Amino acid sequence: MRIVIIDDSGLRATVLEEGLREAGYDDIHIVPPRGGFVARLERMAPDVVLMDLGSPSRDTLEEMLTVSRALARPIAMFVDQSDESMIGAAIDAGVSAYVVDGLRKERVKPVLELAVRRFNAFARLQSELDEARTALSDRKIIDRAKSILMSQRGLGEPEAYALLRSSAMNQGKKIVDVAQALITASDLLGGM
Amino acid sequence: MTTDLRIAFLPLTDVAVLAVARERGFAEEEGLHLDLVRTTSWATLRDRLVFGQVQAAHMLAPLAVAVTLGLSQQAAPLSAPYKLNVNGNMLVMASEFAQALAPDVAARLDDPLGTAHDFATAIGLWKRKPVIGVVHRYSSHAVMLRYWLASAGVDPDRDVILRVLPPSLTVEAIRAGEIDGFIAGEPWGSAAVDAGLAEGVAIGERIWRRGVEKVLAFRTPWLEENPDSVDRLLRALVRAGAWCDDPDHHEALAHLLSQPHYVDQPADLILRALSGRIVPRVDMAPLSMPDFMLFSREATPFPWRSQALWIYSQLVRWKMVDHSAENAAKAASVFRPDIFRRALADSDVAMPGASMKVEGAVASPLAVGSKRGELTLGPDSFFDGRVFDPERIEDFLASF
Numbered sequence: 001m002r003i004v005i006i007d008d009s010g011l012r013a014t015v016l017e018e019g020l021r022e023a024g025y026d027d028i029h030i031v032p033p034r035g036g037f038v039a040r041l042e043r044m045a046p047d048v049v050l051m052d053l054g055s056p057s058r059d060t061l062e063e064m065l066t067v068s069r070a071l072a073r074p075i076a077m078f079v080d081q082s083d084e085s086m087i088g089a090a091i092d093a094g095v096s097a098y099v100v101d102g103l104r105k106e107r108v109k110p111v112l113e114l115a116v117r118r119f120n121a122f123a124r125l126q127s128e129l130d131e132a133r134t135a136l137s138d139r140k141i142i143d144r145a146k147s148i149l150m151s152q153r154g155l156g157e158p159e160a161y162a163l164l165r166s167s168a169m170n171q172g173k174k175i176v177d178v179a180q181a182l183i184t185a186s187d188l189l190g191g192m
Numbered sequence: 193m194t195t196d197l198r199i200a201f202l203p204l205t206d207v208a209v210l211a212v213a214r215e216r217g218f219a220e221e222e223g224l225h226l227d228l229v230r231t232t233s234w235a236t237l238r239d240r241l242v243f244g245q246v247q248a249a250h251m252l253a254p255l256a257v258a259v260t261l262g263l264s265q266q267a268a269p270l271s272a273p274y275k276l277n278v279n280g281n282m283l284v285m286a287s288e289f290a291q292a293l294a295p296d297v298a299a300r301l302d303d304p305l306g307t308a309h310d311f312a313t314a315i316g317l318w319k320r321k322p323v324i325g326v327v328h329r330y331s332s333h334a335v336m337l338r339y340w341l342a343s344a345g346v347d348p349d350r351d352v353i354l355r356v357l358p359p360s361l362t363v364e365a366i367r368a369g370e371i372d373g374f375i376a377g378e379p380w381g382s383a384a385v386d387a388g389l390a391e392g393v394a395i396g397e398r399i400w401r402r403g404v405e406k407v408l409a410f411r412t413p414w415l416e417e418n419p420d421s422v423d424r425l426l427r428a429l430v431r432a433g434a435w436c437d438d439p440d441h442h443e444a445l446a447h448l449l450s451q452p453h454y455v456d457q458p459a460d461l462i463l464r465a466l467s468g469r470i471v472p473r474v475d476m477a478p479l480s481m482p483d484f485m486l487f488s489r490e491a492t493p494f495p496w497r498s499q500a501l502w503i504y505s506q507l508v509r510w511k512m513v514d515h516s517a518e519n520a521a522k523a524a525s526v527f528r529p530d531i532f533r534r535a536l537a538d539s540d541v542a543m544p545g546a547s548m549k550v551e552g553a554v555a556s557p558l559a560v561g562s563k564r565g566e567l568t569l570g571p572d573s574f575f576d577g578r579v580f581d582p583e584r585i586e587d588f589l590a591s592f
Contacts, residue, residue, distance in 0.1 A: 053236050053239070054232060055233070056358040056360055057233070057361070059233045059234050059235050059328055059356050059357065060355070060356050060357050060358075062265065062356075063329055084243075087243050088245075091240070091243060091245055
């Protein structure tokens with residue numbers, strides 16, 4: 001069964017592809033939704049197309065499935081319209097699936113289920129990455145605020161941190177917010 | 193108690209009424225909290241509506257008809273009790289191609305019939321078929337473009353290539369040479385003009401004055417089960433629409449829509465469609481087109497059943513659906529003047545006495561029978577002078 005993943009985020013497509021390979025599918029291709037991707041797709045003659053629901057190129061793909069001679073009979077999207085929970089899960093995960101010829105739905109369903117799981121895994125990965133990035137930038141802000149306190153008030157690092165921490169607790173705020181306020185104030189007053 | 197409503201939309205100037213209903217508090221005053229969900233393709237917007245992830249959508253009128261007729265991926269009965277706007281589209285072509293047309297852009301836009309014939313001739317001069325972008329197979333843009341091309345004997349399925357792409361990708365596609373031109377809702381035509389990539393060839397409003405554009409679409413079962421929410425939303429939209437049509441508000445509206453979570457394009461580009469001052473070629477003085485895009489006046493929001501049937505007639509004409517009494521009835525049922533009347537019964541909104549009219553028959557502003565207040569209908573003529581009598585669809589189809 002030939003599966004084409006249309007995606008312009010390399011990472012997401014890879015996450016999906018790995019999962020499909022582990023599940024025993026080996027005829028998998030990734031096509032970015034740009035330029036002449038429609039013609040490329042026609043030459044590949046896939047059985048199933050998986051696409052990110054948020055991709056602006058979905059309309060282009062659907063139009064192709066409607067008019068293409070090579071990919072006749074677009075029979076289903078989300079595999080089976082009667083399976084509402086599956087559709088809901090697919091939409092939530094941001095995945096849409098197109099079956100481009102008369103494949104039986106029993107063969108396609110596992111692919112879609114796997115795709116939904118992998119898309120969700122990717123979303124988790126993405127949010128963890130975002131959290132990590134935020135944590136990193138939080139650290140930088142706090143470090144800068146500490147160095148301001150250290151130079152302005154002649155404090156050591158543990159004391160500077162303790163001061164930030166107690167101010168945050170007293171004001172019911174996050175340390176990073178107090179640190180940011182300090183940096184802003186310091187900038188306004190002509191820097192350190 | 194506040195009711196939450198999720199409404200899907202695409203980044204286009206004609207989402208104005210929904211945005212204003214939310215941002216200026218009209219929805220809140222009706223006890224509604226609107227959650228506007230931005231999507232980038234009509235397919236995704238359609239799925240979100242059909243599968244119940246949103247309660248309503250800012251939808252292409254022909255797409256609502258197509259989904260109801262089962263022409264688009266998932267068949268589902270949709271209902272449109274409110275038109276969000278009429279007109280608002282521009283056909284632009286790459287400057288290289290437009291050179292084959294009348295050099296005076298203003299004259300070109302003023303004479304759609306002549307321009308259609310010039311375009312037909314230009315196709316013969318061109319060494320390949322022009323590729324024209326449309327935003328969806330079942331879009332008002334595609335329907336009007338086909339109507340316009342065919343008036344000059346151009347077969348849109350044979351003589352040109354119509355390529356579907358979402359509005360937000362049109363400018364990049366013309367830059368990359370993937371398309372020679374496109375027809376899309378504003379501000380995308382203006383964006384291509386401003387980038388020096390294209391110039392105006394035709395204006396939707398000059399093809400069908402008061403041509404149907406976006407509707408507010410619901411799943412019919414949901415609409416039937418939630419009459420109170422629907423009525424409150426329609427009342428909020430009527431007030432928002434009047435606000436949008438007021439010239440004093442155009443700048444604020446352009447600024448509101450320019451925000452990243454709405455259209456995410458410069459406010460001055462958006463302002464052009466709102467104020468009816470269209471720049472058809474880069475560095476040219478704007479042309480005044482006061483009816484370029486309407487939200488409220490002259491009963492714009494009223495969903496005439498005859499307009500749903502006109503759309504249907506075009507789908508039949510281009511062999512997208514077979515004509516039958518059953519299909520015609522299904523298509524007509526998408527537009528819901530009954531709901532519009534119910535929701536606004538106690539308001540001071542002027543209400544047409546009928547739910548169908550002969551489309552294209554009003555040549556100059558006409559005072560018509562109205563349940564309350566004065567109602568003047570603006571000209572609704574087609575550029576080729578045809579009229580569409582919804583009682584005589586077969587005759588109309590036979591005339592092409």
